[in-house]
Amino acid sequence: MSHWFDSLTAWLGAHPQWLGVAVLLIACTECLAVAGLVVPGTVLLFAVSVLAGGGALGLWETLVLAYCGGLAGDLLSYALGRRFHQNIRRLPLLRDHPEWLGGAERYFHRYGVASLLVGRFIGPLRPMLPMVTGMVDMPFPRFLAVSLVASAGWALAYILPGWAAGAALRLPLPEGFWTAAGVVAAALAAALALMVHASLGGARRAGPLAAGLCLVLLAALLLGWTHLDSLDRGLMTLIQEHRQPALDSAMVLITRAGDLRVQTAVGVLLCVILLLARRWGALCFAGVALLGTALANGVLKQLFARTRPDVLSEPLTTFSLPSGHSSAAFAFFLTLGVLAGRDQPPRMRLAWMLLAGLPALAIALSRVYLGVHWPTDVLAGALLAGGFCAAGLSLAQRRAPLLALGARLWWLILPLSLALLGIHAGWSLPEAIERYRAL
Structure with a gap:
């Protein structure tokens, strides 16, 4: 063979x-x-x-x-x-x-x-x-x-890693790029392997373990992001080389689904539905995951005050680390994935998490494609959201397992959330495209 x-x-x-x-x-x-x-x-x-x-x-x-x-x-x-x-x-x-x-x-x-x-x-x-x-x-x-x-989700998950590796091998990348990429990839792979092993084994501490690993990796990234400059610049060069005007509209449409206003709206919508349905455990989990991620993201942005890439014709003036779009999108969609996987076998729960992470990944990657965030910005946002989601789940299940939501609740949550995301993403799209115009 x-x-x-x-x-x-x-x-x-x-x-x-x-x-x-x-x-x-x-x-x-x-x-x-x-x-x-x-x-x-x-x-x-x-x-x-x-x-x-x-x-x-x-x-x-x-x-x-x-x-x-x-x-x-x-x-x-x-x-x-x-x-x-x-x-x-x-x-x-x-x-x-x-x-x-x-x-x-x-x-x-x-x-x-x-x-x-x-x-x-x-x-x-x-x-x-x-x-x-x-x-x-x-x-x-x-x-x-x-x-x-x-x-569509399968093609993105199975093709993008290999294609990016091939493109990176072809380009003249900054010195130290492969060393930094190897360290980051090894750390993420080890953490994911430990989390998957704990989840499949039914370990009672799988939630706290996942929260701890995500937050430890986040702390390491925040303390050492200056040493990953070669990785950031290399990946930014790789992505910007393949930027095409025909794709800008699609990427702006995707990135607007992660805007603060729309993510706040869908988060409030989810919590209100859970409150009216009296699903206290799910509400506790969602509240910790969404609100905790948002507050921590705002504090970290001000603390590290990292400037954005010099790609846009009119650069954004706010700070970039961690990416607010990435953290908000991962917090919301991972919350949905966790709720969808309740009362199901471990492998099914992991698959729901993977599926829920795809739209969040698309929003995060759109930020790098448009040149408004460094790759480590969106990685930090994903780790921040993952840590708070795992911590929220552990807190909600400290006394009893979190129960699955009924089909009637999902028929409220999904259509209304998709409607909010779609309406906001398409609103004033030409002006938004002009805002994200590259140099």
Whole structure:
């Protein structure tokens, strides 16, 4: 397998004109029933993303190809399930490994449509769930709507790291960039591994551990951000090199969803709904996560007084560390992710957290793309929000586990929150685009 993998990546490196086809086919295979369990698609996707980032393909081309490939894999899997129904169990591989299909069926019957969103980020379930939905005759429009959303988040999460690594290898970056990047990546990876291990193991101290790790990493970043200047400038150079006028409108639209006014509005909305529903534990958790993050962010900005990057034609005058957009977005969406994962298995809770983090990550990255925050600014905001979310959850569960919210509450929270975010993001968009115009 290793020799075959090395040969494929070497051939693609020598024939970059086929790289787009490779991204499309590998993404399709990774999401295709049965094939996605046999072929190491995740490793292959990372490898071709690195090659693409080396100059063969632009970021948005690579993302679109991966998105289309993943969506095609979903549709083919759904069609197989819809065509053969229960007879598909007679296929040789599924006959020899009934647990592949059985696990996906149990997951789907327990969580319904939500399993398609969350299961997208769980390797053994990703290629099998679309086929299961076809077997049970889920209406195609409903399946397509969910798959369109899930494929977008999946493409971003699986393509962006590899593409960024490939682009970074190509550019002349500041001295010390790779050392700083290695230290930050190793620290984040170690912390994430410890948090995931504690959560999957059902440790009672998983919440306090996560809060402690996030706040320790935040303290280290705040005390040592001057030593990460090469990392900040290198990543800023990398991102600004690929800035395109056609993307500015989309990025401004995304970044406005993290503005203080709209994040305050959706936070108050969530707390009011929880208050009216008398969900005291959830209200305590949300209050600590949202209010604590906001207050701490304001104090830290004034304490460190870091200036913003010199990218905008009319630079913002406020301080940048930590990023208020990043901390507010991560606090709100992680709060939703935690509430959505109550009364569910550990792996499901982690998948909900990953899914909830995607829109917050998009808002955070838009700040770097537009040149109003350094990368460590948005990382500090994410760590601050993560620490307060974990601390709020631990406080809310000090006596009894936090209960899940009912479907009726979610039908209030999600539509109203999305409406507030959308209305504000689209309001006076031309003026906002002019405000974020680069030099």
